[in-house]
Amino acid sequence: MALKSGVAMEEGALIRxxxxxxxxxxxQLVRAYDQSVLRLAMNLLRSPEDAHDVYQDAFLRxxxxxxxxxxxxxxxxxxxxxxxxxxxxxxxxxxxxxxxxTVLATADGPLDRMDAVPEERVDxxxxxxxxxxxxxxxxxxVLGDLTPRERMVFELRHYQGLRLRRIGEVLGTTEEAAKxxxxxxxxxxxxxxxxFYQS
Amino acid sequence: MKRExxxxxxxxxxxxxxxxxxxxxxxxxxxxxxxxxCADCRAALVRERxxxxxxxxxxxxxxxxxxxxxxxxxxxxxxxxxxxxEAPRLNWWDRFVDGITLKPSGGLLRPLGxxxxxxxxxxxxxxxxxxSSGGGFGNGVGAMSLADAGAARVRDVKPAAExxxxxxxxxxxQRTVSGRVxxxxxxxxxxxxxxxxxxxxxxxxxxxxxxxxxxxxxxxxALVYEVQHDPNAGVRMKAMEGLKPLVGQxxxxxxxxxxxxxxxxxxxxxxxxxxxxxGANAAIDRNVDREIVGTLQELIERGEQQGYxxxxxxxxxxxxxxxxxxx
Numbered sequence: 001m002a003l004k005s006g007v008a009m010e011e012g013a014l015i016r017x018x019x020x021x022x023x024x025x026x027x028q029l030v031r032a033y034d035q036s037v038l039r040l041a042m043n044l045l046r047s048p049e050d051a052h053d054v055y056q057d058a059f060l061r062x063x064x065x066x067x068x069x070x071x072x073x074x075x076x077x078x079x080x081x082x083x084x085x086x087x088x089x090x091x092x093x094x095x096x097x098x099x100x101x102t103v104l105a106t107a108d109g110p111l112d113r114m115d116a117v118p119e120e121r122v123d124x125x126x127x128x129x130x131x132x133x134x135x136x137x138x139x140x141x142v143l144g145d146l147t148p149r150e151r152m153v154f155e156l157r158h159y160q161g162l163r164l165r166r167i168g169e170v171l172g173t174t175e176e177a178a179k180x181x182x183x184x185x186x187x188x189x190x191x192x193x194x195x196f197y198q199s
Numbered sequence: 200m201k202r203e204x205x206x207x208x209x210x211x212x213x214x215x216x217x218x219x220x221x222x223x224x225x226x227x228x229x230x231x232x233x234x235x236x237c238a239d240c241r242a243a244l245v246r247e248r249x250x251x252x253x254x255x256x257x258x259x260x261x262x263x264x265x266x267x268x269x270x271x272x273x274x275x276x277x278x279x280x281x282x283x284x285e286a287p288r289l290n291w292w293d294r295f296v297d298g299i300t301l302k303p304s305g306g307l308l309r310p311l312g313x314x315x316x317x318x319x320x321x322x323x324x325x326x327x328x329x330x331s332s333g334g335g336f337g338n339g340v341g342a343m344s345l346a347d348a349g350a351a352r353v354r355d356v357k358p359a360a361e362x363x364x365x366x367x368x369x370x371x372x373q374r375t376v377s378g379r380v381x382x383x384x385x386x387x388x389x390x391x392x393x394x395x396x397x398x399x400x401x402x403x404x405x406x407x408x409x410x411x412x413x414x415x416x417x418x419x420x421a422l423v424y425e426v427q428h429d430p431n432a433g434v435r436m437k438a439m440e441g442l443k444p445l446v447g448q449x450x451x452x453x454x455x456x457x458x459x460x461x462x463x464x465x466x467x468x469x470x471x472x473x474x475x476x477x478g479a480n481a482a483i484d485r486n487v488d489r490e491i492v493g494t495l496q497e498l499i500e501r502g503e504q505q506g507y508x509x510x511x512x513x514x515x516x517x518x519x520x521x522x523x524x525x526x
Contacts, residue, residue, distance in 0.1 A: 030273070031463055035261075038269060042261045051261065055269040060276060139257040157219055158251075159258050164221050165357075179221065186215040190250055 015075055019067055026066070030059055033076070036160065037083050044087045044155050046140060054090065058083045073169060080162075080170045084152055091148035135193075142192040150185040153178050205233045210240050214247040224367070263461035267501070380412050390421045399431035406434055410441030419445055423454045432464040439470055446474050456494055468508045476515045492521045 011032075017025035037058055041051035061082050069078060143151060152171065156162045157178075164182065168175040205213075210233045216222050217230055234241050359365045378385035386409075393405040406425055412418045418441075425438035439458070445451045458471040475491045495512040516522070 030270075034270070035266060038261045038266055039259070042259050042265075046259070048261070048265050052265065052269055052272070056273055056276060059273050060280070063277060063280060135253055136257050139254060143257075157221075158254055179216070182219070182221075183212070183216070186250075189254065190215075190247075193250060193253065 011075060012071070015066070015069065015071075019069070026063065029062075029075070033079055034059070037079070040080075040083060040155065040160055041087055043159050044151065045090055046143075050090055054083060054086045057086050077166065077169050080156075081172070084156070084170055088148050088152060091151060138193060139189075142189055145192070146185055146188060150181050150188070153181040154185040154189075157182050205229050207233075207237060207240055210234070210237070211243050214240075214244050215251075218247060218251055263457045266461050271501075380408060386412070386415070386417065390417060393421055394424060399429075399434055402429065402431065402434045403437055406437045406441060410437070413441050413445055419448070419451070423450055426454050427457055432467060435462070435464070435467055436470065439467065439474065443474060459494065459498065465508050469511050472508070472511050472515060476519075492516065492519060496521070 011029075014025050014028055018029055034055065038051055038055050041054040041058075042048065045051055045054065058079070062079060069075070143154075146154065149171075153167055156167045156170065157164065162170070164178045165175045167178040171178065210230050213222060213226065213230050217227055222230065234244060356367070357365045376385070376388070380386055380389065389405055389409060393402055393409060396402050396405065402425070406422070409418050409421060413422060422438045422441045426435050426442065429435050429438065435458075439455070442451050442454070446455070452475065455471045455475050459468055459475070462468050462471070472495070475494075495516055499509060499512050499516075
């Protein structure tokens with residue numbers, strides 16, 4: 001990472017510099033992690049607006065509390081704790097007011113907010129396109145039926161590629177508990193998606 | 200080694216964890232041993248793989264414009280935060296969007312500076328294995344010598360007492376294979392490694408080899424992936440060079456536009472402009488796609504902070520007689 005001195009700096013030094021008020025160092029920290037933070041929030045919340053809010057709140061919290069970071073865990077784990085807590089709050093609020101539909105009624109007719117999200121192309125085969133669209137819709141429904149914790153563990157393992165031990169650290173639980181949670185999540189997905197993925 | 204027989208039910212419960220690489224070496228051995236002798240469970244593994252692939256298809260990559268908007272808004276909100284220390288407050292906002300530290304007057308040097316740092320990074324990446332194997336791990340690697348350990352895959356790592364680390368290795372035997380890049384199995388190996396190898400120097404070499412075969416759809420897709428996701432700017436730059444002959448293809452244009460909006464490296468953003476508009480200096484294509492003109496206008500309107508990139512946008516728009524902003 002290039003800093004004001006133009007010298008590569010390892011993460012620990014970067015954090016200390018940011019703690020001392022070096023805004024360039026803080027910027028480098030944000031840039032090192034913000035794409036994966038946004039991807040995590042986007043995949044979990046499936047809403048650009050909510051992902052945007054989580055991004056803002058997470059990095060503001062980091063900025064305000066960085067002075068208290070004592071290297072007891074990795075910066076990545078600390079940041080992900082903040083992000084996952086914010087996402088869990090969003091998911092739990094949604095559970096209370098029932099899952100927010102991705103399709104909104106507008107004056108111009110129904111609008112699927114996920115249409116703003118790029119989808120994988122299925123080259124020129126309308127049947128495959130239709131099928132893959134139905135599959136994605138079904139997967140989103142099934143993800144919405146998972147508990148917030150199952151959803152979180154599944155997201156961190158499947159889409160973010162975190163090991164279960166690290167997921168346990170991030171969520172303040174054991175590797176075993178994370179493993180059980182992942183097991184339940186995949187079991188539910190398997191049961192709910194069987195017809196789709198086997199065809 | 201003592202092996203317990205597993206039932207079909209218990210094996211099927213472990214398949215997903217096996218695909219996630221979350222079983223211990225012994226657990227995986229037991230599952231694989233069962234799979235060797237059970238066709239039903241092998242079929243269940245195929246279905247499990249299909250489920251994982253189906254789930255992959257639901258992953259969302261946020262739009263580059265959303266990332267850009269998040270960074271903009273964060274910059275504004277941070278500017279409103281009280282200063283936390285005595286350190287001089289740098290021009291945070293400009294730097295946040297800019298990403299590179301040379302002054303505007305040194306704009307032309309910026310991509311060169313970035314390239315030099317990338318080259319330095321490659322050199323160091325190549326040195327790292329040599330330093331590790333010659334260094335003082337010394338005793339404590341169990342019965343295995345460090346040279347042996349180099350051929351193994353790290354399955355897990357845990358902190359241990361007294362500042363040591365405990366590394367769980369999957370032992371593998373090195374094997375040399377050779378073949379032509381046109382051969383699918385060889386190409387599959389190269390493509391997998393280009394995506395997964397941790398050494399940026401190796402990834403750069405792989406991309407270097409692959410770009411001569413960019414006519415293959417799988418190679419093109421891998422290059423597009425590298426351009427969008429590789430953490431090393433040098434590898435992204437190489438992959439982008441490989442996409443040069445394919446710039447007319449929609450997937451490639453989308454990838455280049457993403458670089459233009461979201462890549463932290465101004466050298467790459469400049470290169471993306473040049474590829475999308477047909478040439479670096481005087482060779483700008485007068486029939487530049489209107490969409491690209493719109494993209495460049497949007498960049499300027501959004502307040503592109505990096506001087507060299509902004510100037511490049513302006514010069515292209517001027518060369519094609521387009522206004523500097525949309526109306």
